[in-house]
Amino acid sequence: MRQRKRNPMCPVHGFFKGGALDGQRYAFLRVEVLPSMDTLLHVRVSDGVWPFPQDRAIPLEQFDGVLWVPIKGDRTQRFNIDGVLEAAHVEHYERVFATEVAA
Numbered sequence: 001m002r003q004r005k006r007n008p009m010c011p012v013h014g015f016f017k018g019g020a021l022d023g024q025r026y027a028f029l030r031v032e033v034l035p036s037m038d039t040l041l042h043v044r045v046s047d048g049v050w051p052f053p054q055d056r057a058i059p060l061e062q063f064d065g066v067l068w069v070p071i072k073g074d075r076t077q078r079f080n081i082d083g084v085l086e087a088a089h090v091e092h093y094e095r096v097f098a099t100e101v102a103a
Helices: 081-102
Strands: 009-011 013-017 025-033 039-046 054-059 067-069 078-080
Touching: 009 067, 025 081, 039 081, 078 081
Parallel strands: none
Antiparallel strands: 009 078, 013 025, 013 067, 025 039, 039 054
């Protein structure tokens, strides 16, 4: 059996398939790297029952095995999750380096 390629392109909004957030709709907001080097993904989620979405910061580890699925018929933009994570880490290192040089 041929192995599937990992596609780093994720829809900006859609729903999660798998994991603790299974079935919840989301809108991607941003990535944050904490001083402890933990990576948080900020998403706006709605379970479909409660009409008001909540902004949540979720550790990157909780997204292992979770699919980011676009809503059928929706022509959502896509972003490269690997590029976004790399940019967040570079920005974190630059901020840490700038504070060390200033001190």
